[in-house]
Amino acid sequence: MIITYKFKRDTPPEAWLGSEFKSYGSDNSGVSxxxxxxxxxHALYQLSPVEDIELGLLLKRPGSLFINDLSKVENFSDKGYGSVPRAYIVCKEDKTITKEIQWWMIDNYPTKVVKEMEDTDHMPMFCKPQLLSDYLLEIAEKLA
Incomplete structure (x- = not known):
């Protein structure tokens, strides 16, 4: 919940480039x-191939920030969530989740492995698929 709040609080409205946010639910506590x-x-796919951008545009649907759902969930415990080794791949050119927010998450939810990807937007599976695959294999081998 803290991450969602921080992300929303630290992202100025102009950064959303005209994206729409609407309340939903019987009590309007949800945000789509x-x-x-x-x-x-310009923010999600700015370094991805044009084919992937166009496919993403064709397939886009409204989503949720899950603020109302996350507010009802118990905090993660060290016994459950903390027992799984965490890794994080920093996408250095991600304009959606800035480097500052990515490093805040790493600092506040420590990981065993941190990898950084140069020239990578929010969609590394499109703009650097081979490097992402290599990093995921490295992480899996290290944490196995």
């Missing part, structure tokens, strides 16, 4: 989001 074409092209 629908990314604008500009946001997808």
């Amino acid at each position: 989001m629908s990314f604008s074409t500009e946001f997808m092209k």
Whole structure:
């Protein structure tokens, strides 16, 4: 919940490039989001191949920030969540989750492995698929 709050609080409205946010639910406590074409092209997929951008635009649907759902969940325990070794791959050119927020998450939810990917947007599986695969294999071998 803290991550979602921090992310929303630290992201200025103009950064969303016209994306729409609407309340939903019987008590309007839910927040749905629908990314604008500009946001997808310039913040999510800015370094991805044009084919992947176009496919993403065709397949986009409204999503949720899950704020109301996360507010009802118990805190993660060291026994459950903490028993799984964590890794994080920093996408250095991610305009959606900035480096500052990514490093805040790493610092506040310590990981066993941190990898950094240069020239990578929010969608490393599209803009650097081979490097992402290599890093995932390295992480799996290290944490196995």
